Amino acid sequence: MNEKRHNPETLALPPQPGTYALLLEATATREVQIGKLGVLRMLPGIYVYVGSALGPGGLAARVGRHARREKTRRWHIDYLRAETRLVAVWFATGARHRECRWSQILEQATRAQIPLEGFGASDCRCRSHLQYFANLQSADAVRSQLKCRAIKCGQD
Numbered sequence: 126m127n128e129k130r131h132n133p134e135t136l137a138l139p140p141q142p143g144t145y146a147l148l149l150e151a152t153a154t155r156e157v158q159i160g161k162l163g164v165l166r167m168l169p170g171i172y173v174y175v176g177s178a179l180g181p182g183g184l185a186a187r188v189g190r191h192a193r194r195e196k197t198r199r200w201h202i203d204y205l206r207a208e209t210r211l212v213a214v215w216f217a218t219g220a221r222h223r224e225c226r227w228s229q230i231l232e233q234a235t236r237a238q239i240p241l242e243g244f245g246a247s248d249c250r251c252r253s254h255l256q257y258f259a260n261l262q263s264a265d266a267v268r269s270q271l272k273c274r275a276i277k278c279g280q281d
Contacts, residue, residue: 126271129214136192138184138216144223145188145216146231146271147174147202148264149209159204165241167208171264173231173256174202174245177224184216201245205255212261215268225249227271231256234267 129136138145149172157165178187191202192211198204217223228251231237238257245254258264 126215126217126268129216130212136189136214138188138214139218140185141183141218142177142179142220143184143216143218144175144177144221144227145184145214146227147176147188147191147206147211148172148213148215148261149174149205150212150261151209155208157204157208159201159241159244160198162201162243163241165205165244167205167240168257168259170257170259171212171261172205172209172240173258173264173267174205175224175227175231175254176202176245177222179220179222184218188214188216201247201255205244215271224254225251228254228256230271231267234271236263237267 151167151172152169154169155167157167159165178184190196191206194207196203232252236258239253240255240257242253
C-alpha cells in the first residue's frame, strides 16, 4: 500500500487499476445532503472513503476526478468532497476487488465511526465505505493496521 499526501499541483497516481482510500478533512460541523441517501452530520475530523478504480484510466483518472472540487455530483463521495479538503490518498494497484475488505478493516479500527450507513456501498453488502476519525493521528495510525491486515489476508 502506498500513500500520497495531497497537493493539487503534484498528485500523480498510476493509470493502473487499483483500490484507494481518500483522507478528507472537515473543519466545521454541518449537515450535508448526500444525494438520495440522506443527511450526513459532518463533524470536524478526518473522513476515510474507500473506493475502487478498475475502469479506464485506473487510479489516476478516478482519484483525479475526486481531487477536483467542481464537478457534476454523481456518487455519494462527490457530495462530501465538496465540503472537505483532500489531505492524503492511500492506494494499491491491481485488479482485485479490495474495497470491501479495506472498508471492513477500517470499520473494525479503534476510534472508527460510521457516519452514514450505506455511503459508497450501494452495490455491495458493506455497512459503509466511509469511516470517521476525530483527528488525523487516529486515521494515520489505522494505515498500518490496514496494510498489515490486508496483506495477511492475501488482499494486497
